[in-house]
Amino acid sequence: MDEYAWPTGPEVPAADLVRKSWETTVAALPIGARVTGEVIGRQPFGVFIRIDGVPHAVALAEITAMPQGMDLPALGTFVSGAVYWHTAHNHQVKVRLDEWQAADE
Template identity: 55%
Template sequence: MNEYSWPDNGVEAGARYRAAWPATCRALPVGSPVTGEVVGRRPFGVFMAIDNVPDAIGLAEITAMPPGAVLPSIGTRVSGRVVCHAGHNHQVRIELDASEAGT
């Protein structure tokens, strides 16, 4: 698997995220602290599996990271906070803690 591959069948994962979306939003309100593992990297940010919310996917975009930040590698444990819910694609947007963003 390279750094831009997806660890799960995207169609199956997407269906799970969509079905769990109302529960995800209740479990992870804006401002909530989150921890999890980086499961995917893209040039624009990292996707993370969020601890204790198995059918949720978090996205930490590079634009929300401090200047000079380096994207964490797949498998890295990270923490941050929920900044918004992107309902159109069922993603929890995350701002990583400065120490997590490789600054």
């Protein structure tokens, strides 16, 4: 299996549902909100996360928020973190993972 994978499969919300639910997602996940979820995709720039309790939301934890020397979480890993931004043009919730925050301290 390749180390990188785009989010695919029945657990990934359809793009049209993500787009249609964007306002609801932003309201449910304000900046600072705590989130948990499963890593559903990995790319060199970060990991995509399906957020528990918000079925039509996709989060992205980018490597720009990851401390040097750390590895991206594997597919299927359950992670937690905090929302730090909303990217309206591609309907993504940006998340900083707890494990990355702890490594910075």
